[in-house]
Amino acid sequence: xxxxxxxxxxxxxxxxxxxxxxxxxVGPMVGRDRWxxxxxxxxxxxxxxxxxxxxxxxxxxxxxxxxxxxxAENSNSALPVFYRVTALxxxxxxxxxxxxxxxxxxxxxxxxxVSRLPQRFGARVLGVLGVVSFGFLLFTLATSNPFxxxxxxxxxxxxxxxxxxxxxxxxxxxxxxxxxxxxxxAFAFACAAMLEGRLDQQWARWTRPWTTxxxxxxxxxxxxxxxxxxxxxxWGGYWFWDPVENAxxxxxxxxxxxxxxxxxxxxxxxxxxxxLLLAVLAFxxxxxxTFLVRSGVLVSVHSFAADPTRxxxxxxxxxxxxxxxxxxxAWRAPLLKSQAGFELGARESFLLFxxxxxxIAAATVxxxxxxxxxSDTLGLGTLSVxxxxxxxxxxxxxxPLCALLGMGVHANWKRGKLGDKTRMLxxxxxxxxxxxxxxxxxxxxxxxxxTPVGATLGIxxxxxxxxxxxxxxxxxxxLPRAVVGMTVAHIGLGLFVLALxxxxxxTVEHDVSLANGAATAVGPYEFRFEGVKxxxxxxxxxxxxxxxxxxxxMPLTVLYPQKRQYYVQRQVTTEAAIEMHYGSNLLVALGExxxxxxxxxxxxxxxxxxxxxxxxxxxxxxxxxxxxxxRYRMARTAEEGAPVxxxxxxxxxxxxxxx
Amino acid sequence: MNRFLIxxxxxxxxxxxxAVGIKRSPEKGIIVSPLLGKxxxxxxxxxxxxxxxxxxxxxxxxxxYVFNVWGTWCGGCRAEHNTLMExxxxxxxxxxxxxxxxxxxxxxxxxxQMGNPYETIAVDKDGREAVDWGVYGAPETFLVNDKGVxxxxxxxxxxxxxxxxxxxxxxxxxxxxxxxQPSKS
Amino acid sequence: MTTIxxxxxxxxxxxxxxxxxxxxxxxxxxxxxxxxxELQQRYLALTHELRCMQCQNEAIADxxxxxxxxxxxxxxxxxxxxxxxxxxRNYMVSRYGEFILFRPRMSIKNLWLWFAPxxxxxxGAFVAVRIIKQRAALVPxxxxxxxxxxxx
Numbered sequence: 001x002x003x004x005x006x007x008x009x010x011x012x013x014x015x016x017x018x019x020x021x022x023x024x025x026v027g028p029m030v031g032r033d034r035w036x037x038x039x040x041x042x043x044x045x046x047x048x049x050x051x052x053x054x055x056x057x058x059x060x061x062x063x064x065x066x067x068x069x070x071x072a073e074n075s076n077s078a079l080p081v082f083y084r085v086t087a088l089x090x091x092x093x094x095x096x097x098x099x100x101x102x103x104x105x106x107x108x109x110x111x112x113x114v115s116r117l118p119q120r121f122g123a124r125v126l127g128v129l130g131v132v133s134f135g136f137l138l139f140t141l142a143t144s145n146p147f148x149x150x151x152x153x154x155x156x157x158x159x160x161x162x163x164x165x166x167x168x169x170x171x172x173x174x175x176x177x178x179x180x181x182x183x184x185x186a187f188a189f190a191c192a193a194m195l196e197g198r199l200d201q202q203w204a205r206w207t208r209p210w211t212t213x214x215x216x217x218x219x220x221x222x223x224x225x226x227x228x229x230x231x232x233x234x235w236g237g238y239w240f241w242d243p244v245e246n247a248x249x250x251x252x253x254x255x256x257x258x259x260x261x262x263x264x265x266x267x268x269x270x271x272x273x274x275x276l277l278l279a280v281l282a283f284x285x286x287x288x289x290t291f292l293v294r295s296g297v298l299v300s301v302h303s304f305a306a307d308p309t310r311x312x313x314x315x316x317x318x319x320x321x322x323x324x325x326x327x328x329x330a331w332r333a334p335l336l337k338s339q340a341g342f343e344l345g346a347r348e349s350f351l352l353f354x355x356x357x358x359x360i361a362a363a364t365v366x367x368x369x370x371x372x373x374x375s376d377t378l379g380l381g382t383l384s385v386x387x388x389x390x391x392x393x394x395x396x397x398x399x400p401l402c403a404l405l406g407m408g409v410h411a412n413w414k415r416g417k418l419g420d421k422t423r424m425l426x427x428x429x430x431x432x433x434x435x436x437x438x439x440x441x442x443x444x445x446x447x448x449x450x451t452p453v454g455a456t457l458g459i460x461x462x463x464x465x466x467x468x469x470x471x472x473x474x475x476x477x478x479l480p481r482a483v484v485g486m487t488v489a490h491i492g493l494g495l496f497v498l499a500l501x502x503x504x505x506x507t508v509e510h511d512v513s514l515a516n517g518a519a520t521a522v523g524p525y526e527f528r529f530e531g532v533k534x535x536x537x538x539x540x541x542x543x544x545x546x547x548x549x550x551x552x553x554m555p556l557t558v559l560y561p562q563k564r565q566y567y568v569q570r571q572v573t574t575e576a577a578i579e580m581h582y583g584s585n586l587l588v589a590l591g592e593x594x595x596x597x598x599x600x601x602x603x604x605x606x607x608x609x610x611x612x613x614x615x616x617x618x619x620x621x622x623x624x625x626x627x628x629x630x631r632y633r634m635a636r637t638a639e640e641g642a643p644v645x646x647x648x649x650x651x652x653x654x655x656x657x658x659x
Numbered sequence: 660m661n662r663f664l665i666x667x668x669x670x671x672x673x674x675x676x677x678a679v680g681i682k683r684s685p686e687k688g689i690i691v692s693p694l695l696g697k698x699x700x701x702x703x704x705x706x707x708x709x710x711x712x713x714x715x716x717x718x719x720x721x722x723x724y725v726f727n728v729w730g731t732w733c734g735g736c737r738a739e740h741n742t743l744m745e746x747x748x749x750x751x752x753x754x755x756x757x758x759x760x761x762x763x764x765x766x767x768x769x770x771x772q773m774g775n776p777y778e779t780i781a782v783d784k785d786g787r788e789a790v791d792w793g794v795y796g797a798p799e800t801f802l803v804n805d806k807g808v809x810x811x812x813x814x815x816x817x818x819x820x821x822x823x824x825x826x827x828x829x830x831x832x833x834x835x836x837x838x839x840q841p842s843k844s
Numbered sequence: 845m846t847t848i849x850x851x852x853x854x855x856x857x858x859x860x861x862x863x864x865x866x867x868x869x870x871x872x873x874x875x876x877x878x879x880x881x882e883l884q885q886r887y888l889a890l891t892h893e894l895r896c897m898q899c900q901n902e903a904i905a906d907x908x909x910x911x912x913x914x915x916x917x918x919x920x921x922x923x924x925x926x927x928x929x930x931x932x933r934n935y936m937v938s939r940y941g942e943f944i945l946f947r948p949r950m951s952i953k954n955l956w957l958w959f960a961p962x963x964x965x966x967x968g969a970f971v972a973v974r975i976i977k978q979r980a981a982l983v984p985x986x987x988x989x990x991x992x993x994x995x996x
Contacts, residue, residue, distance in 0.1 A: 341982030388947030591873025793939035
């Protein structure tokens with residue numbers, strides 16, 4: 001009964017989404033205020049319906065209702081309750097429902113936020129979000145219904161894929177999707193602006209906090225995915241340039257460019273059409289990514305035989321949404337011209353470089369990810385692209401970006417006058433280089449050529465980012481949250497660059513075969529294998545190994561890697577033992593039983609790898625701080641239809657710095 | 660020309676690529692073998708049924724044959740077994756089997772149970788020969804002509820449909836009607 | 845079910861099974877030791893460069909399936925026999941196709957991919973120069989006040 005209720009709720013949600021889209025877009029167009037006002041109840045109704053649907057599905061999981069096909073395929077009576085809930089997003093149909101639910105949450109938040117904005121504009125934003133929701137709901141109901149019944153019901157479920165039975169799985173998809181879906185808001189703002197013909201600096205200011213919020217969530221989501229892959233399935237690897245990873249990384253890159261472009265549009269009314277395009281592009285990449293990994297068009301030669309129906313549906317949806325938005329763009333953009341100017345050394349220049357380099361990076365990842373498909377389509381044969389392609393090409397645009405960041409944060413708007421800062425910049429660079437060399441050659445050793453470069457850049461970013469806030473505090477000037485947020489986020493980036501450099505330069509990995517009692521040395525560490533014994537868990541059994549670790553002869557710790565076989569799916573997973581000591585992660589994983597008590601074992605020492613994810617988190621926190629700046633909460637004073645006066649809005653205190 | 664139409668244009672191209680990709684996605688599981696049109700790898704492996712006897716590729720020169728890579732551990736191989744038996748009945752072309760990374764005893768007992776469609780079976784115990792043929796999954800089936808050149812490769816279990824559409828048309832006409840070959844036991 | 849789906853079921857099932865296996869055990873440990881450090885380097889480099897044809901996006905160095913072990917053995921034997929890295933790559937490509945290489949080899953067909961980033965940067969530089977020139981020329985007549993004073 002409950003699954004049918006959930007199914008019905010989704011149908012109602014579809015209708016409400018349709019109404020939301022209709023009232024939101026047509027209402028303002030024909031000037032019917034009653035229609036325009038009808039959007040908000042539609043939003044609320046949709047949220048209730050989708051919430052009901054997802055509640056029904058969760059209930060089906062928790063109550064072991066194996067008459068629901070999706071539950072039967074992804075759960076099991078022996079599965080701990082916690083994972084029965086998270087299994088909801090373990091496969092296609094459920095994760096789609098999660099997508100829809102999060103979109104609904106964002107829409108509700110936006111409907112509250114735009115209540116302070118001109119009504120027609122707000123309605124248009126919600127209307128566009130309604131179109132997106134409509135498309136997804138239609139797709140779900142037509143091709144991916146999670147409430148399909150299984151008749152007769154299965155006696156028990158097929159169990160959740162063991163690698164997904166992990167706490168990180170609980171938070172990774174929801175947070176990732178929150179970011180992914182969140183770019184729909186910027187997209188909606190852009191479309192609303194284009195529909196209305198209102199394309200001014202105020203629009204940029206309204207859009208900024210939403211975009212930054214989505215970006216922050218996406219940053220966390222990607223970092224969580226990387227972390228999860230590291231300890232759950234990567235055996236020490238944390239980024240593979242896999243199409244699924246790239247699908248979330250491309251929107252992030254464009255989203256970062258968007259955040260910065262919005263700053264320029266907000267501040268000086270420049271780059272308006274470019275910002276619009278980026279806003280459309282970011283969400284387009286989200287859409288493209290979500291679906292590429294589900295339609296089976298991509299991935300690799302050995303992808304699952306795709307269900308062409310799903311693929312076609314998605315493609316039509318993409319054409320409607322992205323094609324529609326880009327058509328609007330082609331229509332409105334030519335009218336956007338600004339007479340503002342800026343010098344070479346001005347902040348606008350640096351943000352221009354920032355945007356160009358980020359977009360190039362995104363385009364490179366895009367090319368590499370789609371290359372196999374393009375090559376195949378054009379009959380150029382099967383191509384395969386992996387880390388050996390992505391790593392150097394990605395760095396080609398990112399290294400200059402990092403270098404320019406150090407200077408850019410000190411450039412003033414419009415006139416720049418970077419020359420005044422030369423001494424400070426050179427000093428910080430010298431300090432950074434010195435510290436970078438210490439890290440590269442003294443603390444660790446055997447680095448590569450790029451190691452001191454990367455370390456210097458990372459440290460320099462941190463130092464230059466700190467100069468301005470420290471100066472302000474010293475001079476008792478105001479320090480708005482936007483500046484604090486920016487500083488924190490940039491510091492996060494600097495830490496990230498530093499961590500990435502050390503991890504990639506100084507990781508040591510040994511695969512060895514050890515008999516019981518044998519040991520191997522890695523740097524100052526010695527790893528002694530002390531055999532395996534059988535282990536058992538709630539829904540698995542296996543073997544656990546014991547590895548005793550010493551450092552410079554002194555006992556350090558004991559590690560317990562495991563190999564588990566899950567009862568139901570009979571899959572074997574490897575649970576690596578990971579511990580952090582002295583800033584480095586020690587990872588030990590069991591390989592194969594080689595017979596006669598010998599096992600092949602992977603040992604990996606990764607310095608500073610936890611900093612990689614911590615840095616990403618810091619970036620996200622910076623974003624969070626920035627978007628809480630009070631200027632975003634100022635009520636808009638512009639009347640509907642009145643000409644919008646750029647720049648002179650009095651809501652900013654004097655002496656506030658450029659951000 | 661309105662340069663703001665460029666994004667839309669690029670998107671249009673992308674849609675075309677994706678559409679073609681979807682249309683061709685059922686074929687995605689298969690890569691084109693680089694062996695097509697090239698001489699089949701030479702091999703000399705022990706026979707499954709008589710380990711003392713060596714199955715040599717040179718002995719097969721001069722006639723068409725189907726080279727089928729299989730194993731008892733492979734579900735798809737069991738699935739295609741009936742089709743292979745039918746091909747054997749039709750006598751169109753001999754099937755040479757290669758038992759890939761398998762246990763001889765289990766292989767023999769499977770053939771006992773399900774019938775033996777092969778004229779002879781080579782044993783590739785350690786997988787070296789399979790690598791030489793560019794095999795990456797079982798079952799895989801090659802069609803080799805009388806000059807020893809690989810004419811066609813099929814990945815996955817052979818279905819009667821595939822046999823009709825892909826293999827038969829490639830055989831020389833008179834071969835398709837030839838009587839069943841005596842099998843070496 | 846459409847015809848396409850019917851035909852696709854067996855390859856799907858087989859591939860699914862193998863992929864799940866690859867995905868869960870995810871990686872293998874390869875304790876192979878070559879007699880010299882130089883050979884070990886080359887061995888590691890090559891096994892990370894060659895794709896495991898049964899798994900999505902895994903190198904033969906990391907894949908647990910038998911095929912990967914066989915291919916690793918092949919690499920090892922070829923290196924011990926004194927073959928060059930290119931010999932090994934050619935051997936693999938002539939049997940499995942270009943797809944087995946993670947790094948697409950520079951060839952006419954791949955040129956566009958390898959040159960894309962560099963070309964994009966050049967275009968980007970050109971665009972940047974043009975925009976900055978345009979905007980710098982507008983500064984003298986741009987007297988709109990900024991939201992706040994220029995920082996002191």
